[in-house]
Amino acid sequence: xxxxxxxxxxxxxxxxxxxxxxxxxxxxxxxxxxxxxxxxxxxxxxxxxxxxxxxxxxxxxxxxxxxxxxxxxxxxxxxxxxxxxxxxxxxxxxxxxxxxxxxxxxxxxxxxxxxxxxxxxxxxxxxxxxxxxxxxxxxxxxxxxxxxxxxxxxxxxxxxxxxxxxxxxxxxxxxxxxxxxxxxxxxxxxxxxxxxxxxx
Numbered sequence: 001x002x003x004x005x006x007x008x009x010x011x012x013x014x015x016x017x018x019x020x021x022x023x024x025x026x027x028x029x030x031x032x033x034x035x036x037x038x039x040x041x042x043x044x045x046x047x048x049x050x051x052x053x054x055x056x057x058x059x060x061x062x063x064x065x066x067x068x069x070x071x072x073x074x075x076x077x078x079x080x081x082x083x084x085x086x087x088x089x090x091x092x093x094x095x096x097x098x099x100x101x102x103x104x105x106x107x108x109x110x111x112x113x114x115x116x117x118x119x120x121x122x123x124x125x126x127x128x129x130x131x132x133x134x135x136x137x138x139x140x141x142x143x144x145x146x147x148x149x150x151x152x153x154x155x156x157x158x159x160x161x162x163x164x165x166x167x168x169x170x171x172x173x174x175x176x177x178x179x180x181x182x183x184x185x186x187x188x189x190x191x192x193x194x195x196x197x198x199x200x
Contacts, residue, residue: 018176018183019180075195
């Protein structure tokens with residue numbers, strides 16, 4: 001991968017890394033799988049990763065077509081998506097814990113771990129904005145890589161939790177949410193500049 005391509009991939013990778021926030025959702029995963037045997041937990045992780053990748057890639061492929069069908073311009077989506085990401089990030093920063101949902105063990109990996117904990121509003125909004133800047137291939141690779149990282153974090157969840165501790169994981173999650181807020185502001189700025197015909 002040459003320098004320019006690597007730089008583009010990195011710029012594509014980072015927003016997804018922040019949006020997925022594997023460290024932030026790790027405590028929820030631990031609480032959801034508490035008391036479940038290791039073999040079942042691994043099946044849940046696999047189900048969650050497959051579901052998250054499928055939903056994210058499907059949205060990357062059809063997202064643009066949906067925008068065109070509805071007559072929504074990229075600048076419109078950048079502003080709306082930026083506002084949404086900002087609200088999500090502020091909610092995560094101000095809330096003591098990420099919200100938990102009612103559980104169904106049969107579909108726990110798919111819902112709510114795969115969607116919306118891994119591939120949620122932040123990832124879907126980021127994907128349609130990133131694909132416009134860096135193309136389908138880089139976006140698909142970046143989002144898949146980040147979901148795989150989340151799966152690896154879940155796989156070694158107990159070890160990560162022991163290493164970082166409850167306080168360390170909270171701090172990491174808040175930092176990720178703050179970065180997401182900054183990215184959201186950047187998206188809003190670029191959308192407004194696009195409306196005004198100004199360079200981004």
